Amino acid sequence: MNQWYRDRLKAEIPGLLDYWQPKINQQVSDWGIKKMKTRWGSCNISERRIWLNLELAKYPIECLEYVLVHELVHLLERYHNDRFKAYMNQLLPHWSHCHNLLNPKPNR
Numbered sequence: 001m002n003q004w005y006r007d008r009l010k011a012e013i014p015g016l017l018d019y020w021q022p023k024i025n026q027q028v029s030d031w032g033i034k035k036m037k038t039r040w041g042s043c044n045i046s047e048r049r050i051w052l053n054l055e056l057a058k059y060p061i062e063c064l065e066y067v068l069v070h071e072l073v074h075l076l077e078r079y080h081n082d083r084f085k086a087y088m089n090q091l092l093p094h095w096s097h098c099h100n101l102l103n104p105k106p107n108r
Contacts, residue, residue, distance in 0.1 A: 024069070024075070028049060029047060030049040032051050033051070041056075050068070052071070060098075066092060066099065069088070
């Protein structure tokens with residue numbers, strides 16, 4: 001099953017990169033998919049490499065797009081500060097919806 005998920009992501013990611021890299025005016029040198037326990041994605045800014053969590057294949061494509069854009073924006077701004085959020089709001093206005101899908105608040 002994991003291979004099916006991996007193949008699904010590998011089919012989607014190149015098109016998303018082709019669309020978003022010019023919009024953000026940033027290019028990655030490499031990208032990959034791996035199982036991650038605590039993150040949906042990661043960005044090595046100095047290497048310009050992003051990793052995306054294999055589990056994203058279980059979510060709507062919008063969530064994959066959100067994480068990919070999130071990691072690309074880290075090439076512009078390292079921290080999750082106001083500047084980072086402004087980029088996200090400008091590029092992907094519905095980002096908080098996807099963020100909430102991937103990171104639900106615990107029931108109280």
